[in-house]
Amino acid sequence: MGQVKSRRSGLTKSTPNDDPACIINILIDDVLFKIFSLLTISEKLTASRTCKRWHSLIKDPHVWQTVDFWNGYNLDSPYQSEQDEAKYIKQLTNTTMRILQSYTDSSLRVVYLRASNRAVMRYLTKKCPNLQTLSFLSPDQHTPYSCNKDIIKYFPKIDFALPLQLEKLQLSFVANRNCTYDDDYPTRELRMVSIRQFRDTVIPRILQCQNLRHLTLYKCNEISPEDVEILTSGLPKLQELCLLYFTTSSFATRDHAQPAVLEEILRIIVDNLPDLTSLHIITAKYYMLNELTYVAGAYSIDNILQELCNRHKFTDLHVTEALFNPVSFATMTQALPNMTELGLYDCNCVTDEIMKIIARDLSNLEILLLNDSGPYTDIGLKALQYHPSLQSLTIFKERRQPRHSDRQILSTEVIFETLMSLPKLKEAKLLKWGCRVTHDIIFQRYLNELRAIKPHVRICTQQYRYHGPVSCGNSLHGEDMRKQTFFPY
Template identity: 20%
Template sequence: MTISPPKILKIVKNRLEGCRLHQRRALSVPVRQFDPGNQIQRPVMGSSLVFSQLHLQTRQQSVHICQDSSTRTLSTPSPGLILPSNNGHETNSSSSSSAPAETVAVIHPQPSTHTRSRQSKTHHYAPIDLLPDHTLLQIFSHLSTNQLCRCARVCRRWYNLAWDPRLWSTIQLTGELLHADRAIRVLTHRLCQDTPNICLTLETVVVNGCKRLTDRGLHVVAQCCPELRRLEVAGCYNISNEAVFEVVSRCPNLEHLNLSGCSKVTCISLTQEASLQLSPLHGQQISIHYLDMTDCFSLEDEGLRTIASHCPRLTHLYLRRCTRLTDEALRHLALHCPSVRELSLSDCRLVGDFGLREVARLEGCLRYLSVAHCTRITDVGMRYVARYCPRLRYLNARGCEGLTDHGLSHLARSCPRLKSLDVGKCPLVSDSGLEQLAMYCQGLRRVSLRACESVTGRGLKALAANCCELQLLNVQDCEVSPEALRFVRRHCRRCVIEHTNPAFY
């Protein structure tokens, strides 16, 4: 014989009502137990626990019956089922399907405890909860992305404050094992709730060192962040040209791009679709000002030519260890990017004097130049830089073994505003070149002469006597006497001397 579901529910309710009646009697009339030794009847203190277990057994049976009849019960009941009613009686019949622990709370009411807890929730707060919203927002503005996500899990108020759009102008993610694609997708999806599919406040995305970032993550950034101004993906070697093209095409305000270590990137350009949408007057220009392509080993002359033609507003360009670049690439750079202020060609060993002649065409704009370990550079190339770049402030020529005192003299006479100079591991630089520097570049603050075998105390004394603003002097692996180092310390009290002479202290 089969029983219909309504009849099953009626049977369950009748059983639970009968159990509730027994519990009521247990609370009002204590159960007596006969003691044959003392001939005394004593009340059983745990009688209510017996009926709690009986209620638990009855509930398990009801759940089994409901599952057989394809009927579901709620697993998270209302908090009202836990608290007793005001008149001391039990709740209505709808509470019969509550959890066992909640039923025990109904069987063992503690009005005083519940009253105190209710008052404490009303009148007592944590000190930080007393702060107004604008103060908490100011505090949250100093937290990182990961910390903001944790704060959003504290309570409903913090959740609303932590996801305030004003706090999300920057997303910063780190970690080699982080699933960066998924993290970017989840964050942008949450930030797009108020403005569907667009994050109008997000301007900076930094995911340096996230090796699991792929083109899919950058595709989400390109689709959802049209106001992006800064993107850093250093060390994300899974990024390819297609993803970079899409970002620069869909984010017209992008100014800062760090692709160092992205070995698959060979150039930067607009997508074909974006190029067709541009007017002939506008051209195919990208508004990037800062570009770091350090360790992009696949970058060649043709790729740099494409970058220069599409990014004419470049002011900072770093091409360290792009070993395939030659002098021809620098010709296109000087032709299309006349506003470059900082240029790094360190360890580009195919760059020589002809390349420096092209760099010198940047003329008055160039302030920072690094040609460290470019072994093909000699005094000829340095003479071009000295003649056409009089506003040069920083020069790194470490390891340029063809540089001599003659080239250093041209540099000192033509660039009197020089502040920092590194000619370490240049064995042909001697005291004569240092004397010329001391005479014409008296504003020098940082000088590195590491492993310059021809430098002695005479050149150091000339520097110390004329360059009173000297702050750092590196003479490691140089044959200088302790007396010369003491002379430098006396005349340049703020100078930090890096040396390998054990006799000087």
């Protein structure tokens, strides 16, 4: 047994690395490999300085089969100006390149990048032939506004190429900077990819990856049905398609037929992808263009729901501003009882009847997002109580205007009663409006009780005040609440 003499007390003590009774020393290398692979990059680098054995194990490239440059890092870059921003991004890119060259090789399978350049892409393309997932989003598909990592500027370069063996690709098309709020509306400096650049350079590079099973396009500007037709017809193996916070080509011309465009996009996707198992169509409801705000209209998906009934492997559906009737919705849920995710964003047809259908037919549902959808009431929410498999529940109802004061809204008591009754609940996301001090006190009392009874549940809340910026509520329309973390202020 190794012994070390203490400088202060003069006593000797055993070091855990030399103690044969230490459980860490008993673990075999395969177990440590598994443990180290679950750590973040910074945790791996810290653990490698513990002892020679750990350093040798962590140096093994098999520990670095998955590299996540998001988890464990401060997501808010500390720049105060464009010069500081450029310096920060350059340092982040250099760090990314050093880690990839030092710890990864052909065994790399998954990489989530926050910053990149042509050197990084060249390394991934040539040195990582087994790469299966390349993502420029965080693992939860949420990109902070303060992180500038627009990869699209590299697509026109001749020597830029995507790894052709990819099975999962997630691209971000916008870098938001200088996000500030004034008294009336948020002003953001958005840098987006142009339509011509998207069609002439991005789409051809994506189509080269014939093994793609999953494709995510984050904040892609002005997608047209023709673009979706080219992508879906050229990628027959595609099983999961996510169009997150996108606009259509009709947005630029102020064409009020945008609902018809969205219906056409959905129809093309369903017709061209027979093996589709997951579909996320989340539009960007509010965008600033020439100081004007465009609001998309609702569109019907009854025919799409009827078509999905024949896809027995379909498990994941997220839609924005969609309209459907209880008959078509019930037909889908009865035909697809194994659905695990359902996201309804700003859907004005989610009644108590729809909520009862969800609770009755989708017994395997694990994630349910009700983002500003309605007009379901306490009766509909009570139908979800004691759901056998629900693990994540998002409830967000925007504060009703005075002219809608006659509508029933959800009560705090029923919300927390439902959360308390769910046996497998792991995550709850709520949005509360601090209109009165008494309401805020009641909400906090129930929240503390839920945390005491279910301490393992991850609870995310956000409070908005009536007298705050008017645009705060609008900025959340169309946001994927599962991908957003809220903290009270």
